[in-house]
Structures are given as structure tokens and as C-alpha cells.
Amino acid sequence: MKTKTVLISGADGFIALHLTKMLREHGYKIITATRNKNGNIRMDFCNPHEVALLxxxxxxxxxxxVSPNEMLYKTDTYGALAENSAGIHAALDFCVNNNIKNFVYFSSFHVFGMQEGILTESTSPSPNSNYGLSHYTAEQTIQMFDRKKMVNGWIVRPSNLFGVPENLEKFKRWNLIPYAFCREAMKHKTITLLTPGKQLRNFVGINDVCKNILWILEKRPEERIFHAYGNQTISVLQYAHLVQKVAFEIFNLPVHIIYPEGNDSETNFNFTSLYNDSYIKPSDDLKTFVSEMLREIT
Structure with a gap:
């Protein structure tokens, strides 16, 4: 089989570094694109015109x-919205201009807002934040290009990601719960919750997410939207207790969990998928990640 060539934008980011490694192991040729000089080509989505004309x-x-992180939507709302909306359009125009037939986009479970119940690919999105809205807008843009047969556009929605970063020194997402709790536990012997922590979260491992991408590249499915979900759905407080337990088991480190009393609303949901191909069944284990992450932080 002829080696397939894949361009990965945001190639120095958390997902992209893991994805690059896995795809290369499966024989793909990878071209990396970053906004700095670390990639094979430079793509700065703050300048969408330049991207489209490459x-x-x-x-x-x-x-x-590539996607502005959640914090930027709070500190520079209009800038983040503009960058993501114009950036995704520029990325698609770049594909059309360069005869790139296939496009895969990393969206987010945040397109569902605070919906309850079973969330599958057939559930109607209902974002309740600018971050979720921005991803949903990007999804709609991709689907328009796909309907017009300009590209084959696939959308992958991961839930709460976990996985040890390929480069811990350059990792920038310490605000995310899986990492924030581990670091606070090891550095300060505490885990601080801003709410009582009853809200449920589905946690998906980075290797499971990468398997979803590899499956799409190999199968080229007619379906266009896929959920990258994990096999563990627990509350934020339960995750804090997991970190507390592992820290004591491995390091004999007592960790104190701090959280406010109150009747925190509990959203009962199940983030899952309509598709049950055995290859993309989740297998990454949250406790294993916590053990590895705590060791990396020490």
C-alpha cells in the first residue's frame, strides 16, 4: 500500500504529539504545521488569509x-471567536486549494452544553458557552464543505482527555481537571474543588482518541461525526478521591480534599457513541494514568 501523507496542524500540541507518534508507527508520513518554526511548515491561524494561500x-x-483554549474565550472573547471561525474556514480553503481530499477536525463534547441523558452522535448540540458555540460553528462549516463535496470532512468529539504529555515542560493545559488535581496533590498535598464536585465527567484516554483517528483514516467511514469517549464516567469529587488514593498508595502521601458544602446540581448523563467497532472500543485506564502522572510530576 502506498504510504499516505497526513498534515497535522497545531503539531506541537498535546493531542498532535501523541497522534504524530501513533500514525508514524503505523506507516504514515507526517508533515507538521505550527505557528512557530518547530514544524515542517508554518501555519498561524491568527492570519487566516496566509493559511488559505499556502x-x-x-x-x-x-x-x-488547532483551537483557542477555554481561557482565551474568557480573556479575549472576540479574538478567540474570530480566530476559530476564520481559522477553520481558512484550513478548509487551504485543503481545497491544494487538492487535499480529506479533513479531520477535533471538536469537543462542549457542543452539548449541559444536556442530560444519553449523548450520542445523533443528539442535537445545544452549546451554552462561547467555547462550545465556537466548536459547533466549526462543525457546521466542515459539514457545509462536505455537503458541497469540496472535502470529506470528519468531526471527532473527545470528552475529558487524559494522558501523560509527550513533553511535560511544554505542556500548557494544567488548568484541566485530570492534570490540575495531580499537580496540586503532589505540590501542595491538597486538591481544591470550586464546587461540591457532584457533576459527572466522562474521561477518555489519549491513546483511545488516537485510535479513533487511525480508524477514520483506514476505514474512511460514510458517517461524519464520531464521539471519542472513555469507559469511565465519574464525578469530579470521585476523581479527586482517586488521585488522593493513588498518591497515598504509591508515595504514602496524605492529600487533603477541600470543597464547599452545598447542594451542587448533579447532571446525569452518558457520553457515548452509536458505533461499536471493536477497534475503537475504549481501553485506557484512568487509575493507570493517575499513577503515571503523579510519578512524572515528582
Missing amino acids: KISGIDTMIHT
Whole structure:
């Protein structure tokens, strides 16, 4: 089989570094794109016109991992909204201009807002934040290009990601619960919750997410939206207790969990998928990640 060439944008980010490693192990040729000089080509989505006009040949698929993080939507709302909306359109125009037939986008479970019940690919999105709205807008843009047969556009929605970063020194997402709790536990012997922590979260491992992408590249499914979900759905407080337990088991480190009393609303939901191909069944284990992450932080 001819080696397939994949362009990964945001190639120095958490997801992209893991994805690059896995795809190379499966024989794919990877071209990396970053906004700095660390990639094979430079793509700065703050300048969408420049991205759309870039010229390159021989690319089979573009995987777009670039998205302003949640904090930027709070500190620079209009800038984040503009960057994501114009950036996704520029990425798709870049594909069309360079005859790149396939496009994969990393969206987010946040497109569902605070919906309850079983959330599958057939559930109607209902974002309740600018972050979720921005991802949903990007999804709609991709679906428009797909309907017009300009690209084959797939959308992957991961839930709460976990996985030891490929490069801990350059990792920037310490505000995310799986990492914030581990670091606070090891550095300060405490875990601080801003709420009583009853809200449920589905946690998905980065290797399971990468398997979803590999499956899409290999199968080229007719379906266009896929949920990357994990096999563990627990509350924020339960996750804090898991970190507390593992820290004591491995390091004999007592960790104090601090959280306010109150009747925190408990949203009962199940983030899952309609598709049950055995290859993309989740297998990453949350406790194993916590053990590895705590060791890395020490």
C-alpha cells in the first residue's frame, strides 16, 4: 500500500504529539504545521488569509487540532471567536486549494452544553458557552464543505482527555481537571474543588482518541461525526478521591480534599457513541494514568 501523507496542524500540541507518534508507527508520513518554526511548515491561524494561500502538494489528509483554549474565550472573547471561525474556514480553503481530499477536525463534547441523558452522535448540540458555540460553528462549516463535496470532512468529539504529555515542560493545559488535581496533590498535598464536585465527567484516554483517528483514516467511514469517549464516567469529587488514593498508595502521601458544602446540581448523563467497532472500543485506564502522572510530576 502506498504510504499516505497526513498534515497535522497545531503539531506541537498535546493531542498532535501523541497522534504524530501513533500514525508514524503505523506507516504514515507526517508533515507538521505550527505557528512557530518547530514544524515542517508554518501555519498561524491568527492570519487566516496566509493559511488559505499556502501551497503544498502530495497531502492525502489534513488533521486540524488547532483551537483557542477555554481561557482565551474568557480573556479575549472576540479574538478567540474570530480566530476559530476564520481559522477553520481558512484550513478548509487551504485543503481545497491544494487538492487535499480529506479533513479531520477535533471538536469537543462542549457542543452539548449541559444536556442530560444519553449523548450520542445523533443528539442535537445545544452549546451554552462561547467555547462550545465556537466548536459547533466549526462543525457546521466542515459539514457545509462536505455537503458541497469540496472535502470529506470528519468531526471527532473527545470528552475529558487524559494522558501523560509527550513533553511535560511544554505542556500548557494544567488548568484541566485530570492534570490540575495531580499537580496540586503532589505540590501542595491538597486538591481544591470550586464546587461540591457532584457533576459527572466522562474521561477518555489519549491513546483511545488516537485510535479513533487511525480508524477514520483506514476505514474512511460514510458517517461524519464520531464521539471519542472513555469507559469511565465519574464525578469530579470521585476523581479527586482517586488521585488522593493513588498518591497515598504509591508515595504514602496524605492529600487533603477541600470543597464547599452545598447542594451542587448533579447532571446525569452518558457520553457515548452509536458505533461499536471493536477497534475503537475504549481501553485506557484512568487509575493507570493517575499513577503515571503523579510519578512524572515528582
